[in-house]
Amino acid sequence: MADNITRVSRFGFVNAYLVREDDGLTVVDTMLPRSAKPILAAAQRLGAPIVRIALTHAHGDHIGSLDELAGALPGVEVLISTRDARFLRKDMSLDPGEPQDKLRGGWPGAKTEPTRTLEPGDMVGSLEVVASPGHTPGHVAFLDRRDGTLLAGDAYSTLAGVATAAKANPLFPLVAGATWHRPTALESARALRALDPQRLAPGHGKIVDAPGPAMDRAIAKAS
Numbered sequence: 049m050a051d052n053i054t055r056v057s058r059f060g061f062v063n064a065y066l067v068r069e070d071d072g073l074t075v076v077d078t079m080l081p082r083s084a085k086p087i088l089a090a091a092q093r094l095g096a097p098i099v100r101i102a103l104t105h106a107h108g109d110h111i112g113s114l115d116e117l118a119g120a121l122p123g124v125e126v127l128i129s130t131r132d133a134r135f136l137r138k139d140m141s142l143d144p145g146e147p148q149d150k151l152r153g154g155w156p157g158a159k160t161e162p163t164r165t166l167e168p169g170d171m172v173g174s175l176e177v178v179a180s181p182g183h184t185p186g187h188v189a190f191l192d193r194r195d196g197t198l199l200a201g202d203a204y205s206t207l208a209g210v211a212t213a214a215k216a217n218p219l220f221p222l223v224a225g226a227t228w229h230r231p232t233a234l235e236s237a238r239a240l241r242a243l244d245p246q247r248l249a250p251g252h253g254k255i256v257d258a259p260g261p262a263m264d265r266a267i268a269k270a271s
């Protein structure tokens with residue numbers, strides 16, 4: 049069972065996670081605006097302080113409560129990839145080496161500045177930062193090295209079935225509809241599958257145990 053992670057969901061539609069560490073809790077993603085309360089309440093139930101906030105990417109349904117949550121937690125660490133940190137401060141430029149596709153989805157930015165920006169291979173407590181660009185240019189996933197749980201952000205969704213960000217799930221097209229560059233997203237989906245995660249904890253939808261075969265099917269559908 050999910051010993052180290054607790055899913056906090058709004059309307060069963062968008063998720064944040066609380067990851068237990070020796071020094072307190074890491075919040076992964078902050079959902080839509082006005083979601084700080086349920087996140088803080090979940091931390092209180094777990095009886096541990098929130099010591100850091102880590103973001104998979106800068107879309108509005110993942111950073112929506114960043115300012116509210118960081119405001120309620122003086123001294124909290126705030127972490128996002130170096131690339132998506134630019135979107136957090138509303139720098140919407142693309143680099144010359146990147147696909148020049150339109151940036152899709154909602155990008156509200158935030159007043160809160162990261163205390164540290166992340167590169168692939170960095171550790172956030174027990175979580176390894178895994179590059180998974182495509183949905184956004186700097187999207188990252190987090191792999192819990194203790195138990196193989198993959199916090200996938202929007203690289204995969206499980207709402208109405210396991211899907212990649214590279215191909216619209218007709219029953220839940222939101223994630224693919226907000227994807228910047230689908231070929232890159234598909235490459236990332238393959239790279240995450242190759243990590244052989246024991247559990248898939250997405251930004252949208254329920255946690256899926258032993259997700260390998262479902263991830264394979266999702267990749268095949270998008271290929």
Ligand SMILES: [Zn+2]
Nearest residue numbers: 107153202226
């Ligand atoms: Zn997104």
